[in-house]
Amino acid sequence: MACPGGYESHQHSRSCYKAYDHWGNYNSARATCSSDGGTLAMPRDAVTNTFLINLKNAVDPNAAFIFGLTDIRQEGPCPSGYESHQHSRSCYKAYDQWSNYNSARAACTSDGGTLAMPRDAVTNTFLINLKNAVDPNAAFFFGLTDSRQEGRWVWEDGTVLGIFRQWAPRQPDNWDNEDCGEYRSDNHHDASIRNKWNDRSCSATRKFICQVG
Ligand SMILES: [Ca+2]
Numbered sequence: 316m317a318c319p320g321g322y323e324s325h326q327h328s329r330s331c332y333k334a335y336d337h338w339g340n341y342n343s344a345r346a347t348c349s350s351d352g353g354t355l356a357m358p359r360d361a362v363t364n365t366f367l368i369n370l371k372n373a374v375d376p377n378a379a380f381i382f383g384l385t386d387i388r389q390e391g392p393c394p395s396g397y398e399s400h401q402h403s404r405s406c407y408k409a410y411d412q413w414s415n416y417n418s419a420r421a422a423c424t425s426d427g428g429t430l431a432m433p434r435d436a437v438t439n440t441f442l443i444n445l446k447n448a449v450d451p452n453a454a455f456f457f458g459l460t461d462s463r464q465e466g467r468w469v470w471e472d473g474t475v476l477g478i479f480r481q482w483a484p485r486q487p488d489n490w491d492n493e494d495c496g497e498y499r500s501d502n503h504h505d506a507s508i509r510n511k512w513n514d515r516s517c518s519a520t521r522k523f524i525c526q527v528g
């Protein structure tokens with residue numbers, strides 16, 4: 316069986332598996348697997364379970380590893396005004412109102428969510444389309460900040476920014492102490508930075524995108 320790069324083939328379960336040597340929570344791990352074209356691993360029988368145990372232990376015998384079993388309800392209606400996105404299994408809303416980062420975060424919290432976290436290209440594109448339908452001329456905050464430690468970018472759920480990033484050229488530049496992530500507008504006069512990420516002052520006034528689930 317042909318497997319994607321870094322994955323090992325397992326004949327018994329007719330699947331390919333990879334034990335990732337980096338840290339994530341359940342949702343970010345699920346998103347990583349999804350962007351590989353798969354899912355979190357499902358050890359449905361003893362043979363597969365043993366294979367996965369050996370695989371994870373070869374990568375790190377000291378770490379705990381998440382696999383694909385949950386009692387979270389994975390599908391369901393989104394809150395009012397939110398759009399469902401199957402790939403990331405979350406709901407998103409681009410707010411057509413101006414706010415600084417902390418007030419935007421509070422608005423998302425009161426919806427039961429967080430500022431949106433575009434962790435992969437598919438989700439990033441979805442959010443770009445969502446915000447541009449609301450206002451192609453505005454910049455929008457999303458849930459990424461380096462306010463706790465300069466240069467260490469962390470998503471709103473506390474996980475560290477991974478390989479996927481869509482900064483505009485020469486960003487983040489921390490110009491005048493910028494610690495909060497924004498999307499540049501779709502109609503920015505400089506076409507090379509349209510819809511790209513920029514670090515912006517957290518006290519700046521921007522529109523914003525929330526995520527629930
Ligand atoms: Ca900064």
Ligand SMILES: [Ca+2]
Nearest residue numbers: 488489513514
């Ligand atoms: Ca900047």
